[in-house]
Amino acid sequence: MVERLLEATATTLAERGLEDTTTNHIAETAGVSIGSLYQYFPDKEALLEALMERVSEKVANVFREHATQLGYVEFDLKSVTNYLILYGMNAIRNDALSLEIMRSWNSLPLERLLDPLEKFFLSMAQPYFVRHYQDYPIQHLEGKLYVIINSTLFTVVRYLRSAPNNTITEKKLAHILSDMIVAMLAPPPSA
Structure with a gap:
């Protein structure tokens, strides 16, 4: 799941740019609920650090x-x-x-x-x-x-x-x- 979320973060950043990327966009790209995303990463900053x-x-x-x-x-x-x-x-x-x-x-x-x-x-x-x-x-x-x-x-x-x-x-x-x-x-x- 972590790998999936990081891959979705990378894809979303590349497509939308940093400013237009939200955790909702990342969850959508990963095909998971926002709640599932938050089980692994508390916020966008944590996703960016891991990425x-x-x-x-x-x-x-x-x-x-x-x-x-x-x-x-x-x-x-x-x-x-x-x-x-x-x-x-x-x-x-x-x-x-x-x-x-x-x-x-x-x-x-x-x-x-x-x-x-x-x-x-x-x-x-x-x-x-x-x-x-x-x-x-x-x-x-x-x-x-x-x-x-x-x-x-x-x-x-x-x-x-x-x-x-x-x-x-x-x-x-x-x-x-x-x-x-x-x-x-x-x-x-x-x-």
Whole structure:
């Protein structure tokens, strides 16, 4: 039942938008009574929190599978970050729920989405940096990745929300973000 209600929440949000979605709409989409919905979720906010966690898991699974198939640990850092940024932007653009999450960014419980994604990207980065420890002997990796992950996510969302009024291309943005990531993680120049 929980899965059914979360799927109905996702469908309703994608079709109606956050502001026009009510628990009655969600119950109707799920084909259950409003009373049944309230047995599992006390309100719309609880549904949204659970949905953000679910979306985070889905994004993590898709990225993990794609990055693993790509063999990301074998590539140079600039290539892998550039590729995965473009991949993520394309995935958001082609998913109605992701577009609505992006449009409603300020009204959603984003910590339920971003906190697990941040942990996921950190866990994905660790094997890469273990493999490339000689190229990137990084101090404070966790802190640097926190800044990189969050600044990249927010920049991508801002960029996609501003389309089609952006002054740079998507490829250029991915290139610039990749340069920023590499520069932040590169060892300091020797004296």
